[in-house]
Amino acid sequence: MKKLFPVHHVMGYVFSLVLSVVALSVILWDMSLAVGMTILIICAAIQMGVQLFMFMHIGETGTKTSLYTNIAYALFVGLVTVFGTLFTMIWGYQ
Amino acid sequence: MKWDEFFVTGEPMIYGAMVSIVVVSLAIVIGLTYFKKWGYLWREWLTTVDHKRIGIMYIISALLMLFRGGVDGLLMRSQLAIPENGLLDAQHYNEIFTTHGVVMILFMAMPFIIGLMNVVVPLQIGARDVAFPRLNAVSFWLFFAGAMLFNLSFVIGGSPDAGWTAYFPLASNEFSPTVGMNYYSIAIQIAGIGTLMTGVNFIATILKMRAPGMTLMKMPMFTWSILITSVIILFAFPVLTVALALMMFDRLFGSQFFTMANGGMDMLWANLFWVWGHPEVYIVILPAFGIFSEVISTFSRKNLYGYASMVGSMVVISLLSFVVWAHHFYTMGHGAMVNGVFSITTMLIAVPTGVKIFNWLLTLHKGRIEFTTPMLYSLAFIPIFTIGGVTGVMLAMASADYQYHNTMFLVAHFHYVLIPGTVFAVLAGFYYWFPKLFGFRLNERQGKLAFWLIAVSFNVTFMPLFFLGLKGMTRRMYTYSADTGFGPLNLIATIGAFGLALGFILLVYNIYWSFRYAPRETSGDPWNARTLEWSTHSPIPDYNFAIVPTVTGRDPFWEHKKGGHQLYKGKYEEIHMPSNSGQPIILAGIFFLFGFSMVFSWWVPAIIAGIGIIVMMAVRSFERDHGYHIPVREIEETEARLRGEQA
Ligand code: HEM
């Protein structure tokens, strides 16, 4: 029975709920922009780790090349989307 | 809400549509009951997890949607045929170009391509199915639920009318108060989840299930194009998912992401939409490149020229496609820096695309060319797509785009890339792989006639739009006065559109005629082709390959036929197959109800349906189904029967 129970997934689920609540607190309580952003960024980073390790089992793959290609691709697209959006919508806006 | 607000009222054309929907549905139900086909339909199709059947269902849906989108196109062209025409009013025209755009891209081009890849990819890599057959069925049914929900909008509640791009603030509650844009945000979301799953499924299939000996650099070009396409799907669709969800929050729950006040930013929608939207155009065009590569190589009787550069250029395109999106809104107030950067990245894409065009030309060079219908589409693609590409580079110059932006020039440009790039490609693929699925070819004479009608009418329809655009006719304009002088060219374009319609009718007739009269073939290889899918029987047995093929080169079946290589070694063994399931269609049905309730903000049914979705997933998680096995004796019998031997 112990083997059948998906401990990792349940833990991951609880973690992501907790992290979401913490992130929500940023708008519920008054705090300065810097503090709020710090909390959000830290939460986001941990959240990413939870997703990758607890749900996607990123440590368990056999072939490292496909893993690294995938991560490189994801980073490329993610960074381009975030910084490209900042670039077009804020920094480069007249 | 009153009933006359629920149903769309006061439009004779829509009453007609309602009546015909009811009549057709009744006819289907009565027909199925009369011929006692319900059981057959349920067992063989609605619950299937077989990639071939799922592919066929995708393609049938895509053809239906092509009809719907095509009628939209004809209506618009009829309205524009003469100045001050009164066929459609402004609101109706807005709704039609919106649904035309969405239907053509998301519910015609996408499923047609996904249908072909479902049919072909497992066969090309020598696999017995995709990696996750059940998930594949879920993908299809979610797409279907989304498409039906979207199409329902024009009789119930009213169609979306803010353009297929749904720019804010126009798409907000304030300026689009009907439920139309709710349909947009929810129906596309449901279909999009299905597409995302398809992407995951095909990446896993292609990476993990290739026949022994088929290294990545020995994969057929179509399979390569699908791998790259799936990667783009995987990374682009989440952006759409998020953008649509934010839109839904704004419209249903009063959040302020895309508003013009309270810290919202209306332009952010346009930005996110195109972060997905530009990769999306490559999602529909790269498979086309793959199809043309297969067809051109087969009918030139040569192997594909520049294989490695073909692969390389697709990888480069997949990366570049993520860094060009702002070229869709050069005129919305960015500085020179932003426009400059995006101009350059956009023009860069022309380089790998050009590499591909030259590779096809060099494949043709000195080949023994055979002018079959699929080959004709592929050959016509090259010059027409090049016109689309060259005008694309014109549009890419930000400063010049201030002149072209939102004119008919743009409309002409994207039809010049989308129609040869996507429609010609899927038609070529359809003619090419059709005999694999059904065991007979579509009639070539009718096929060629339809081709010429379509290819010529296409140019008659869209060439005038370039000039109309340069003269200043804007897009999405429901009428114009005679003084503008736009009349004659518009009339020519409309005549062309009816020629196109005739071509498509001929194509449908060709399918019908061939089902009845075309001679059946037994070889399984009617085109004398090169890749693995042609080495098994047509029609294809459930398990695709009785023995898993071993591969040593890029054109394994060709080498096999030339006697250099033995494809099938060893003897029959029991085959493990996935069993059918009714869960995917039920799940999608619940998604449909969920979406419909959300569109009208009926919270109680929405919550019930939402719980239903979770229950379905739980049921699936605790299910134990290990599939079934086909015994050796049954394989022997099937093989003998398909070879034409009498048992
Ligand atoms: C079958 C023949 C077709 C005809 C006659 C046709 C005609 C038209 C017309 C008249 C417009 C609107 C022009 C305007 O007033 O702005 C339009 C828009 C559009 N078409 Fe087509 N079209 C056809 C096929 C296609 C195909 C195959 C696709 C995509 C694969 C497509 C995608 C679009 C898109 C995305 C728009 C823009 C919609 C918008 O403005 O929101 N069309 N088409």
Ligand SMILES: [Cu+2]
């Ligand atoms: Cu673009």
